[in-house]
Amino acid sequence: MDFLNFLEFKVTDVIDILLVAALLYYIYKLVKGTVAINIFIGIVIVWALWKLTELLQMKMISSMVGGFMNIGLIALIIVFQQEIRKFLLMIGSTNFASKRNFIRHFKFLKQEAMPTDTDVDAIIGACEKMGSTKTGAIIVIEKTNSLDFVRSSGDTMNIEITQPILESIFFKNSPLHDGAAIIQDNYITATRVILPVSNDRNIPLRFGLRHRAAVGITEKTDAVCLVVSEETGSISYIKNGEFVPYKGLEELVNFIKKDLE
Numbered sequence: 001m002d003f004l005n006f007l008e009f010k011v012t013d014v015i016d017i018l019l020v021a022a023l024l025y026y027i028y029k030l031v032k033g034t035v036a037i038n039i040f041i042g043i044v045i046v047w048a049l050w051k052l053t054e055l056l057q058m059k060m061i062s063s064m065v066g067g068f069m070n071i072g073l074i075a076l077i078i079v080f081q082q083e084i085r086k087f088l089l090m091i092g093s094t095n096f097a098s099k100r101n102f103i104r105h106f107k108f109l110k111q112e113a114m115p116t117d118t119d120v121d122a123i124i125g126a127c128e129k130m131g132s133t134k135t136g137a138i139i140v141i142e143k144t145n146s147l148d149f150v151r152s153s154g155d156t157m158n159i160e161i162t163q164p165i166l167e168s169i170f171f172k173n174s175p176l177h178d179g180a181a182i183i184q185d186n187y188i189t190a191t192r193v194i195l196p197v198s199n200d201r202n203i204p205l206r207f208g209l210r211h212r213a214a215v216g217i218t219e220k221t222d223a224v225c226l227v228v229s230e231e232t233g234s235i236s237y238i239k240n241g242e243f244v245p246y247k248g249l250e251e252l253v254n255f256i257k258k259d260l261e
Helices: 002-007 009-032 036-055 057-078 081-093 097-106 120-132 162-171 209-220 249-260
Strands: 139-142 155-160 181-186 186-192 224-228 237-240
Touching: 009 249, 036 057, 036 224, 120 139, 120 162, 120 224, 120 237, 120 249, 139 162, 139 209, 162 186, 209 224, 224 249
Parallel strands: 139 181
Antiparallel strands: 139 224, 155 186, 181 186, 224 237
């Protein structure tokens, strides 16, 4: 039967499948936890239906679904504007020279997740202490996308993370407190960093420039942010341009560790 010819695999077919699987994994990783995930799943289902109807030579429905896929391409670019930007940034700015970062891209092939080197407990401890004194702070934790394009706007550092160091950076009388601190692995690599501010009108008015800056950088990259409010002392966790709700600091620590895997 002709339609069973696809069972005759070649080496190039295996490579083709692996590349498609990797592409879909990256896209899923970008939209996971956002409202775009439902759209992504819907697209995958429609695409699978299209290919199935082509395989079964159902020409009428195949042409209808194929037309929908072709015409909808422009609409998809608009809907996934932020995700496409982040995907291109992920490809262009990932440091493949780092063995740990390279292996991290294939962690879905392992049964156990790789542990993060970042001292998350020290970061949350500092945020908790700063929150109790209502000391404003914004901490950006770099993942796979390089933050060099914003790091250059601040003061370059290379300090290992400790709770006292983070508290001293954002101390109100410190010359380094104005702006964001960037963390890469277990080091503070920059302070007084100027971040792009989000123009999203859905951000509640009670949030100020720190929160808008955190939303802005997490919209453009895969970094995650912690913001300590100067008005209320509350700690906000932001990723993918959205505020992540949590029930307690222990849960927040677990969220961050999982996101940094």
